[in-house]
Amino acid sequence: MSIAPTRSLRTALFTLALAGCGNSQPGLDQTGANPDLPAQRQTLVPPIRIATPKGWGGESPTAPQGFTVTALATDLKVPRQTLVLPNGDILVAEGSGGSAPPMRPKDVIAGYIKSMGKTPEKGGNRITLLRDADGDGEAEVRTAFITGLNAPYGLAFVDGNLYVANQDALLRFPYTPGATRMTAAGQEVTKLPSRLNHHWTKALTASADGTKLYVGVGSNSNVGERGMAVEEDRAVIWEIDRATGAHRTFASGIRNPTALAINPQTQALWSVVNERDELGPQLVPDYLTSVRPGAFYGWPYSYWGNNIDPRVHPQNQKMIEKAIRPDYALGSHVAALGLSFVTGAGLSPSFAQGAFVGQHGSWNRQDLSGYKVVWVPFTNGRPAGKSVDFLTGFIKNGHARGRPVGVTYDPSRRSLIVADDLSNTVWRVAPARATPTR
Amino acid sequence: MPNMPMGFRPFLHPLHGLLLAFPVALFTFALLTDIAYLQTAEIQWSNFSSWLIVGALLAGGLVLIWSIFLTIAARHRAHRQPSLIYAVLIAIMWAAGLVNAFQHSQDAWSSVGVTGLILSIISAVFALVASWVAHRTVRETGR
Numbered sequence A: 001m002s003i004a005p006t007r008s009l010r011t012a013l014f015t016l017a018l019a020g021c022g023n024s025q026p027g028l029d030q031t032g033a034n035p036d037l038p039a040q041r042q043t044l045v046p047p048i049r050i051a052t053p054k055g056w057g058g059e060s061p062t063a064p065q066g067f068t069v070t071a072l073a074t075d076l077k078v079p080r081q082t083l084v085l086p087n088g089d090i091l092v093a094e095g096s097g098g099s100a101p102p103m104r105p106k107d108v109i110a111g112y113i114k115s116m117g118k119t120p121e122k123g124g125n126r127i128t129l130l131r132d133a134d135g136d137g138e139a140e141v142r143t144a145f146i147t148g149l150n151a152p153y154g155l156a157f158v159d160g161n162l163y164v165a166n167q168d169a170l171l172r173f174p175y176t177p178g179a180t181r182m183t184a185a186g187q188e189v190t191k192l193p194s195r196l197n198h199h200w201t202k203a204l205t206a207s208a209d210g211t212k213l214y215v216g217v218g219s220n221s222n223v224g225e226r227g228m229a230v231e232e233d234r235a236v237i238w239e240i241d242r243a244t245g246a247h248r249t250f251a252s253g254i255r256n257p258t259a260l261a262i263n264p265q266t267q268a269l270w271s272v273v274n275e276r277d278e279l280g281p282q283l284v285p286d287y288l289t290s291v292r293p294g295a296f297y298g299w300p301y302s303y304w305g306n307n308i309d310p311r312v313h314p315q316n317q318k319m320i321e322k323a324i325r326p327d328y329a330l331g332s333h334v335a336a337l338g339l340s341f342v343t344g345a346g347l348s349p350s351f352a353q354g355a356f357v358g359q360h361g362s363w364n365r366q367d368l369s370g371y372k373v374v375w376v377p378f379t380n381g382r383p384a385g386k387s388v389d390f391l392t393g394f395i396k397n398g399h400a401r402g403r404p405v406g407v408t409y410d411p412s413r414r415s416l417i418v419a420d421d422l423s424n425t426v427w428r429v430a431p432a433r434a435t436p437t438r
Numbered sequence B: 001m002p003n004m005p006m007g008f009r010p011f012l013h014p015l016h017g018l019l020l021a022f023p024v025a026l027f028t029f030a031l032l033t034d035i036a037y038l039q040t041a042e043i044q045w046s047n048f049s050s051w052l053i054v055g056a057l058l059a060g061g062l063v064l065i066w067s068i069f070l071t072i073a074a075r076h077r078a079h080r081q082p083s084l085i086y087a088v089l090i091a092i093m094w095a096a097g098l099v100n101a102f103q104h105s106q107d108a109w110s111s112v113g114v115t116g117l118i119l120s121i122i123s124a125v126f127a128l129v130a131s132w133v134a135h136r137t138v139r140e141t142g143r
Helices: A004-016 A105-115 A317-322 B014-040 B043-073 B080-103 B113-135
Strands: A067-073 A079-084 A090-094 A126-131 A141-146 A154-158 A161-165 A169-174 A187-191 A202-206 A212-217 A236-241 A247-252 A257-262 A269-273 A285-290 A328-332 A336-341 A354-359 A372-379 A388-391 A404-410 A415-420 A425-431 B008-010 B138-140
Touching: A067 A126, A079 A154, A079 A415, A079 A425, A090 A154, A090 A404, A105 B043, A154 A212, A161 A202, A212 A257, A269 A336, A285 A336, A328 A354, A336 A415, A354 A404, A354 A415, A372 A404, A388 A415, A388 A425, B014 B043, B014 B080, B014 B113, B043 B080, B043 B113, B080 B113
Parallel strands: A079 A404, A154 A202, A202 A257, A257 A336, A336 A404
Antiparallel strands: A067 A425, A079 A090, A090 A126, A126 A141, A154 A161, A161 A169, A169 A187, A202 A212, A212 A236, A236 A247, A257 A269, A269 A285, A285 A328, A336 A354, A354 A372, A372 A388, A404 A415, A415 A425, B008 B138
């Protein structure tokens, strides 16, 4: 594999690109509570850069000094989100969803270009169980825990039950402690919006008291270009009553909430959200936010509060005025797909209160952004200060070796689990232990 | 050829004329579907435009190449001027159509907007005029 595909692709697109102005402005600060928002730049050809895959070649992602990174499991079938069970077993949801047919020539071409940055592996439609009883960072037990699922993504464990958010339904499975294979059939708690499923991932978490389940439902388009009729019940977070399956819309206008988590300090629901493309390489910042009940976050009418999106017609002034600003920007086109708060004493003294965010990396800018796991420090339950890189090395020489998705903090073993859907690996990052003596 | 004076032929080969019918019809319809989109904000009209423009560009690309060859072949003939005009009209039609294809790849309202409408008008008008010029021109054959 050489550098040629990337370069030739880039050259071709540049040549076409009457775009020209696809470069990012240096010096813009797009993280934190008040990100710099440059002017909109709509170009005939959006700035595109695909980091084509290349294997790890025996190497691992880079963690800060004092941490070791190991591959818990490799050769998975598109791992997305993970969950740590009470006994320490790790579940991995594997799948690829979406069924939106191409509606324009662009859909055909964009689909092909984006596929160049993805694994050729087909989604497993299953949940794999990993057990690392000896704690060496490599799973010695690995089983297909549940099979025959439909693009599973969000996972939650409440009161002896495992909840799995397929791309079209929320399922409940009774869990037997220590089981390595689910024998019971899943029960449908509720159907989930699944028409087209442009953004198919269904993020899932349970409320602190366990009575409610929250499901993130992404929009069916970038900015309404499939018509607003297909956006019914999209770009929302549902609150589902765990006992009855009844749901209400908890928040709306939240373009693509790809991971949900409960803040251990405040018990509030938080989400990472992917914002819209094709307004320039530095618009719009993806974000991390507490999800306020009943709040409207702007999509598609406006972004980051009331910055109007010119592509929406007819516009809706009332909704623009209603749109609230998210809490914390993560950067434009980082594609945040993972969120996990640390609990208890945290991962280490430097990572004692805050959240890890997995950034998958995106296509809509020429300077690659994302492709890493960052740490957002919190104080008193609110983000406090700049995010710092935690796990890097996913990009090398312009090629992607991996793309992080779900991140899960394992409090019992004080480690971080990171799913990587490009190299089909689940990584474990843990404080380095003293060299074992024999 | 009926009613054609000795030593003259229609400017367009029948296949060329057939290919030219595509950009004439498709660019014209893309203009109409663009107008429909701007009137209704119903996205399917813009989707129609996208495909119509791509179809016009495919057939129009062959027409463009053929028109250049005709211009070269006619450089010492009496019909050299209309040949050149025809090729230039086709080139403008096609270039505007290409830019318009990218314009139509933008999302929602930006897929048409003012720019898309202007480009659709240029492509449609130049296709119609080019066709008119081509059909009223005759080709001088060797004497």
